Amino acid sequence: MKKIVNNPEYVVRDMLEGLIAAHPDALKQIPETTVVARKDAPLQNKVGIVSGGGSGHEPAHAGYIGDGMLDAAVCGEMFTSPTPDQVFEGIKAADGGAGVFLVIKNYTGDVMNFDMAAELAEAEGIEVEKVIVNDDVAVEDSSFTTGRRGIAGTIFVHKIAGAKAAAGGSLQEVKNIAEKVTANVRSMGMALTPCTVPAAGKPSFVLEDDEMEIGIGIHGEPGIERKRVTSADEIAEELTNKVLEDIEFNRGDDVALIVNGMGATPEMELYILNKKINEILLDRGLNIHKTFVGNYMTSLEMSGCSVTLLKLDEEMKPLLDAESSAPAFRI
């Protein structure tokens, strides 16, 4: 294992210190927790938006903290759900009296622990609502999931729910729009190489020198097929078509697109993919409202990509376009 780390047991702790040091005016760590919050949290009378999950997916989720996006992110250990008490700390950090909204990726541990935290918060009089994001069309059920997994589409939920809250939306209004985004966002990924959790010291799976895996999860969970590496155009077609088949897209629909890198994919390759994805979407008569290319939801040093499409309507569009100060998601 070749990594730039100190004690592998403390990578999350060390990362959080380095993160706060880099953004001292924007972020704070809640003492004795792994919760990162905006420096000025909680914002009075604004719905607080909280997300989180296992670490190793950076910039998800702490990079999405800022005006018009998240108020707090709860950082679990590597690929491990944060505990209910940590999530509860995140809820408290974001609570400005208008309720707190939780954006949860659909993994069994996350769902359970965020739910328990919500109960703890409600017992203390904090109103909590949630959405469970399950955008990954690759597989139904998986190693850590009942139903579909939540992956890069989660970023669109952060952005649009966060913009709604920033615009003064009520907890119920934030929930409604978050559910609408979740209903209209789909993703699918693939990997060329595995990744290694520092404390484990060896890759979570093995791919041969000429092999890729289609439909892989962001923790290296099995996908739908292992096969020989094909061209960028073929990969773009396979992922995009699977996403397009899953919900109804009609000619003239506005869509937002994320071409996401898994961590070790050169930006060049993501743009090469985008060339073909763009052609496919235009051929289908879709209007590409906005394209985001980069590392948004990663798996450490995994090489690979995912494609996310959100079908927009007139309510979602201005919320997606609204300004955000989150370092990892600029409009």
Place this chain on the structure above:
Amino acid sequence: MKKIVNNPEYVVRDMLEGLIAAHPDALKQIPETTVVARKDAPLQNKVGIVSGGGSGHEPAHAGYIGDGMLDAAVCGEMFTSPTPDQVFEGIKAADGGAGVFLVIKNYTGDVMNFDMAAELAEAEGIEVEKVIVNDDVAVEDSSFTTGRRGIAGTIFVHKIAGAKAAAGGSLQEVKNIAEKVTANVRSMGMALTPCTVPAAGKPSFVLEDDEMEIGIGIHGEPGIERKRVTSADEIAEELTNKVLEDIEFNRGDDVALIVNGMGATPEMELYILNKKINEILLDRGLNIHKTFVGNYMTSLEMSGCSVTLLKLDEEMKPLLDAESSAPAFRI
């Protein structure tokens, strides 16, 4: 070689198409060239800022095109200087009548080809000035360089010279501030793994499973030492101390910092490095004005990092802090 590409000979062409498709409102490609320019270029009566070089260092340089930064980027083939006629096209694209300023990384081919392009432009009545960035303290002379190499410090030159031009600075004023940045910026890098140019099909060098190379260049040029991989803290110390030794930093000095990933380095590891770098700088009594952590000047899928420090003064600070719309460098 595992890569998401089509024909390896056409990776730059394909990338540029995907890049323009992702940013249709901000960027344009000059027809029949590998020049990317801001959509509204040339801006009348503003000094045009042009940079470029071999491709494979994305987001450098096309990601730095935008308000307050570059007007055009000239994209060479993989790790290959753009030709004089391509650079000349870039100069013409950026020329709004107030002259064009070239930011050149110090590689023999780049310096020669940008110089020839400047002569072509001057023959057509376009006033051209330049700066050559040589921030890499690792080695004097190298595979492709006489003198020191230009690496991630170049981004600070883009930003500050770009802000000066956006503020109405004359060609001479832009040159003066760019020279000041170059005189005050220093960098040093290291690698854990090599990278593979698609058309070559195999890595440009080999590192053993437990080896890293200190002082490596962004094309895999040899550094100053190969040794066993040490801890993040030791790597941070080695790079930062070498940078700090190279020019005089005094207690109370303001500095700006880039903790740069080489392409395949998880963001987590960059933040772990930043924790220690931050401690070292504070111990030295320096005031960290701003920290940038991420992939700014990469080498395809090389794993590794570089540390860049810029000693700021009261003239440079507001120019660094000025807003920019470049997708890869937000303040």
